Amino acid sequence: MADQTVQGAGIQIKNLYKIFGQRGSTYVEAVKNGMTKTELNEKHHHVLGLRDINIDMPAGGIQVVMGLSGSGKSTLIRHINRLIDPTAGEVIIDGTDVCQMNESDLRQFRRHKTAMVFQKFALLPHRTVLDNTVYGLEIQGLSREKQEEQARRWIERVGLKGFEDNYPNQLSGGMQQRVGLARALTNDAPILLMDEAFSALDPLIRMDMQTVLLDLQKEIKKTIVFITHDLDEALRLGDRIAILRDGEVVQQGTGQDIVLQPADEYISSFVKEVNRGRVIMVDTIATKTGVPADVGKVTVTSGTTLEEAAKTMTDANQQYATVIDENGKSLGVLTMNNLIQAMVTPISHLTAAAE
């Protein structure tokens, strides 16, 4: 690994297929040759879960997989720790194909390389918060002292100090998911799998948990795979986003890529509703021509979102701003006009292609 602070391990998913049904593997060839999901279901009564998934998840980043229900996103995340066996394909982590592991290797892999957070929390109702949090370490066979030391640290870190001896049923949904998160983090695995982890929470708590996760990630730098059906959540959390539909990846890239260049009608219909000001960065719309370089009296750094830039500019009562990189070098000029235009125009996939 080049970057020493990155603790995660990269995940490569290659040509992954999943066909549900008794004789799934017999239809892989047919599906590869273009049989559709409907045809497979009607003629052979098998359900196509995933078709030819190829995603390269870099170590230490948050990879969001987004899709509506039935798109196969939960199936996909379960292939990473092989809670579901693939019909064909490879999931490569640290140079090993998870799909080829035998049972005891797989168990060791799950104990030490991955930790998972679930949509419905999946806490043990008969155990206290502390006893739930130590679960992963207990399974690994660590001494109780070490288990507790780790667990207490993470319980405090997710904001549950003082609740160690409560039972899950005595906590609200948001607090229960904090336990879920603490349990996963206590495991200290390089890969964190989050299956719609915040979907069951109400909007304010969800925002809160997203902030907790982003704050934590700055320090833990794990490879996080985050499943969601909510594009806003995906854009807020994801370093990279893959959008899934009917078991296929329809687009992958950064949040900005997806908002600016939606690959098809399906994605542009999602993107329409997005708060673009929070996704698009000033670099994208800064112009180098037509405006004199010295008009910008305020400066914004590269990577700032449009919304933040607009606030800086209105606070300073300026129509222009200079975009600079980390070294203070000018990258171009931002005009209020361009800024507002970029924030309001919904770009469909057709106009994006025409540009």
Add this chain to the structure above:
Amino acid sequence: MDWFYSFPNMNDETLRNLKKAMDEGFKAFTREYGDIIESFFQPLQYFLIQAERFMTGTPWPIMVLLIAGIAWIASRNWKIVAGTVVTLLLIGYFDMWSDAMKTIAMIFVGTVVSIVVGIPIGIIMARSDGFQRIVNPILDVMQTMPSFVYLIPVVMLLGIGKVPGLIAVVIYAIPPMIRLTNLGIRLVDKDVLEAADAFGSSSWQRLKNVQIPLALPTIMAGINQTIMMALAMVVIASMIGVQGLGQPVLRSVNGQFFSLGLFNGLAIVGIAIIFDRVSQAYGKRLQKHQEVVHG
């Protein structure tokens, strides 16, 4: 048209021979293996005799205190403890103390055997659909076959006495233990099991940390049912020489002694209620964590 009005049955000669062959076959089996089977059940007999000796040998005030203490530890409820003590004192006052103790010893051993044998069978059943398909009909037979019918081969093999009585009690009382263990484990939340898998639990860790604890309320209901069924068997078991409250009931049926039957019958009811309330209260205490304090 004769066949239409009277069922064309097997001819008498063949049927008689068939029954004779079966009876003789079983008798031969008894002669051949009876001793081995009896020695196989020797530890059970030892366990039974020890339990009975303890229950009847201990002075009654200590016994009352002991049972009341167990009731308190299990239920943490003064009303249940008071009810237990009053029932026991009444049983003693009506001169049924020693019979009642013999019955409780029998129930205790029967329940322990049912738990020790039943829970593992229930666990295997929950893990294998194939095994469940085999065991379920056997349990159906055990529960519906009139108990007198399986008393016959048991008596032929082991003679009259405590052990055959115990076996009859266990056959009758074990099905709810097995069924509810199976059910409890099958009903464990799939999400929680998935979480246990995701953290790399081995199948023993899964069983110990998740399945058994979450199935425990259902398993406790099974234990409760097993105790009740065992008590119901006490009277029938007395027909093959099991001592206790069943014996006087049997005598009262034969001799039409209404009051004798009533007193002993009520004593059985009293013991049943004690066991039921105490075991249920214990089961409920195990689920304390399920109480929702926070909305």
